[in-house]
Amino acid sequence: MKVVLPDKSELELPAGATGLDAARAIGPKLAEQAVLVRVDGQVQDLRTPLGDGDEIQLLTTRDTQDPDALAVLRHSSAHLLAEAVRRLYPGVKIAIGPPIENGFYYDFDFPEPLREEDLERIEAEIKREISEGRHWERSEISRDEAKTRFAAEGEPYKVELVDTADGDISLYTQSHDGSDDFTDLCRGPHLQNSKPIKALKLTHLAGAYWRGDSTKPQLTRIYGTAFYSQEDLDAYLERLEEARRRDHRRLGVELDLFHLSEASPGSPFWHPKGMVVWNELEDLRRRENAKRGYAEVKTPLIYDKSVWETSGHWEKFRDNMFLVAGEGEEPHAGLKPMNCPGHMLLFGSQLRSYRDLPIRYAESSTLHRNELAGTLHGLLRVRHVTQDDAHIFCTEEQVPGEIDGCIEYAKTLYELFEVVPHAELSTRPENRLGSDEEWDRAEGILQEALERHGIPYVIGEGEGTFYGPKIDLHMDDALGRSWQMGTIQADAQMPKRFGLTYMGADNTEHTPVVIHRALLGSLERFVGILTEHYAGAFPFWLAPVQVRVLPVGDAHLDAARTLVLRLLEAGYRAEVAEPSETIGKRIRAAELEKIPFTVVYGDRESNESLAVRDRGGEQSELSLASFVDRLATL
RNA sequence: GCCGGAGUAGCUCAGCUGGUAGAGCAACGCCCUUGUAAGGCGUAGGCCGUCGGUUCGAGUCCGACCUCCGGCUCCA
Incomplete structure (x- = not known):
């Protein structure tokens, strides 16, 4: 058979030949340095047979910055970690250990809690393994064999993984000098041997639910990272240091922008200099809204329980709300976590004609969300939220045009800060209102809008709100963590629930559609991200002292x-x-x-x-x- | 909410195995009268997160709680 090399030349190989065979056919040095093969752009293990006509690209230990080459290195590192932990902690059960951006992790179920200082001896054990040397062998086995094997080893998590895995089951065995050191269920790909792992560091420890499900047992996750050279690891650690210097929580105090206090967790105290930045953003919002036909409104902070029952928040969002109750009473009211119900009531307070539409209400008043204690994070995750919020009430026909307007508007704003957010289309969650047909339609409208504007996006499966799907704009903080900023949501539920209508040209009543949109998102979060983005050196117009x-x-x-x-x-x-x-x-x-x-x-x-x-x-x-x-x- | 870690002066941190708290920067005062990234001398500043326990004695040991940090879950 033939395979095609990156320079389009063809290489003749015997049938059933693997990526490694291809490397050998080209040269012994390449064979030694190869770490994985890309087949038609997809990563594949060197030991997996190639197909006739495959376009292949061999990656080697020299591709030290290639994300796929790093992922293989780190995936193999995770297996070394699992071997080390198993040797040092008898009785531990192993779960899963993939490479991730900037490193890898492995989840374990320890009989006794692991402590931070244990990482040192585990890391030492991994380094011992590397100096001893490991090479990886791949084998394919049947589902039943795999289950029997892992059940016999007392690895229930692996058995469950076999049960739910799709496709063939493959194992990787790492060994040296004929010993069988560790075998793991794994799709691969893996290194040929541990030699390329020149730098490895276990970084931190965290709890993580099995399969990401909070009803399942919590495992202990060990995070680490690995590189093809010590210099690359040093550079990575240096980048982390730099990121810490950009941390908005640190800069916020140093630049006297805001502070946080136990007096009100998750609710920033804005200092005079921080308010300058804040007010510049508010001015921007007002100025730009005015150009686009938004009318500013102000609606109450606290609403009677019945309003939240109507909106669905009482049922779907109550855990995140601050509720109001008298002495010994059941809660009878709640602080608003969103502006939408207020705007619904405002719209419904008068008779509306199709001639009035679209009506665009803008408001940036304070919202309160009772976020779980463990999720608060500086300005980026707060309980006191202020959005550059608006609700557009329009006819169904007007929806695409209004969505276009929001997208254009968002582009203008983000360009001003010279940042490019990444878009996500967040689709129906499990916990939702409305019929599947309505969701199909709303999701379709948003997707078409993204495509019309040629905006690259990823799908956020199940990440929509309970009342509708949304286009979300995300930005990364200094450490590369992604945060949702702007959001544009199509909603047919709220207007219906509030019984909103307008009189159509046909002299009958119609239900309007509502577009919820906050383009910068929460101002708190936006200031936080901007601070990190500019490392505190705000552009002239935002600088507290110019x-x-x-x-x-x-x-x-x-x-x-x-x-x-x-x-x-x-x-x-x-x-x-x-x-x-x-x-x-x-x-x-x-x-x-x-x-x-x-x-x-x-x-x-x-x-x-x-x-x-x-x-x-x-x-x-x-x-x-x-x-x-x-x-x-x- | 869950797992792990941490909480000492405004900030960054030291305080060994229990014996009554320390540095640098910042602040304040005086001197210097300054030329493009730290002038000198001095002063003041701490319920050692909170509550309880062990002990003759707790910043230090134990417990609970609060907050923060890193994750997980959640999330606009």
Whole structure:
């Protein structure tokens, strides 16, 4: 048979030949360094037979940055981890251990709780295995054989995995010098041997439910990472350090933007400087909404239980709500976790005509969501949520156009911050209202809109809200964790439940459709993500202090104050740093605070000649007038 | 909510096996009068997360709770 190499040349191989055979046919060095083969773009184990006409690409230990090559290395590392844990902790049951972005993990059921310091000896044992050497063999067996084998070994989790696995069952055995060190149920692919694992580190420990199901037993997950070289591991650890420096929780305190307190977990205290950023975002929201026919409204914070029963929140969202009850009473009201019911009531308060539609209500008032204690995270997961929220009431025919409008609007906003969120189409969850037909329709409308705009997206199976599917916009924090920002949702349920109608041109009553949309998402979360994105160095228009003037000595204080006054009059946020410290120290402070411009003012300066320094340390000399002109372009 | 870890001055952290708490930075005061990333000297600052227990004695040991960190689940 023939296979096709990346340069389109053909390689003649005997029938049943594997990726490794192909490598051998090309050269012994390649065969030694090969770690996996891509067949028609799909990763495949070197030991798996190729098919006639396959287009193959061999990856080697030199492809140190290739995600697939790293995944194989890490997957094999996970198996070494499992072997080590089994040897060190008799009675442990093994579950599952895949590679993940930046590393790998393996889940175990330990008879005794594992502690953080145990990682050291486990890591030492893995390193011993590597120095001893392991090579992997692949074998295919029947489902029954696999079940018998794992049942005999006392591995119930593996038995369950065999039961639910689709396709053939394959095993990987790792061994050295003829010993059989560890055999695991695994789809692969794996390395040929452990030599390429040049750097490995167990990083942390966490609990994880079996099969991600909170009703199932909680296992102990050991996380680690591995690389093809020590330098790559060092670089990775350095990147983690850098990410910690960008952490908005740290910068929030350092830059005096906000703080969090036990006094009200999950509810930030916004400091004056943080409020500047916040208000700039609010101004942006108002300005842009006004251009697009949104009308700002304000609706109550607390509603009677009956409202939440009507909306479905009492049934579907109650656990996440702060409820209001008198002494010894059952709750009779709740704080709003979303604005939609208020907007429904507002819409329903008057007779509506098709001529009024679409009606676009915008509101960014405070929402309260009683998030589980363990899920709170700085500004990124809070209990006090403020969205740049709006609800668009329209006819069914108007829905696609309104969705388009929201998508265009979102693009405009995100471009302003020079970020590209990734889109997700979140489909029907198990816990939902409405019929399958309604969901088919709503999901279809959103999907078509994404495709119309050529926006790449992934499907978030079951991640829609209880009342409708949504297009979500996600962004990553400094550590690469993904957070949902904006959301655009199509909803046929709420208007029906609230009995909303409008009079159509046909002189009969119709039920409007509602589009729920928050484009930046929660302002708390958005400020958090922006802080990490900019590492605290906000663009000029968002910077809490835009210009700081440093008089060289007391003699220059008045002139500096006058200069600040001019800048304030020109509409900029400027302040004086009094000369109680040296210039060097005040410059340093301004740099650490990431203030866009500092102006040193001494004997040599005048309004005709200012010494301006930007955040990068770049200095320039220009007149006040041209400085102000320059600021106006930012 | 669950698993693991942590909580000492405003911040970053030290405090060995129990003997009554310490540094740097920040703050404040004085001196210096400053020229583009830390001038000098000094002062003040802590219910060692909270409550309970063991002990002659607890920052240190034990328990419960609270909060935070990393995950899991959840989630807009």
